[in-house]
Amino acid sequence: MGIDYGTKFLELRKKNKLSQKDLANIAEIGQTTISDIEAGKKSPNAITIEKICSALNVTLTEFFAEERPQLEPELRRLVDTARKLSPEQIEYLQKLLESISKD
Template sequence: MQLAEMVSISREHLSAVENGIKPISLTTLQKICDALGITLAEFFMDENVNLPPEYQELLENVKVLSPKQLELLNEFLKTLRQ
């Protein structure tokens, strides 16, 4: 399936965004990130930034969690900081 179809925009619109002709809404950008399986933070992350392996592993594990699991994980992490 094409990315434009996945985010419900025309191929022309996506092409215009890619070429800097049209701006993109945050909502559409979020849909693109969802379709690509990345977060907004990852989208904007400098590729030259090297996270320690344990951080990278944490991020990879977090990507597959459900919203409820993320909520539970955040609560757990908060208890560790206390």
């Protein structure tokens, strides 16, 4: 599944309290282009993505970074601890967790 440019740009534009016309002027691209991208009628090219991101004060890295849901603190501790284990220990832990969860 590809990135939904229109939805991401729309969210960022609203977060920045900009109209499509404002964004188009700052990014120096046509308002119709902004409208078509947000409506999903058109996919932006690399230059357009860069211009829109720049106008929205978002780096390309930030724009393309996948949002990862945060783990609850208890699960985060478990994952952090598991990362320190050897492959054999991880296998034992996996078996233990599976046996515990078979209630």
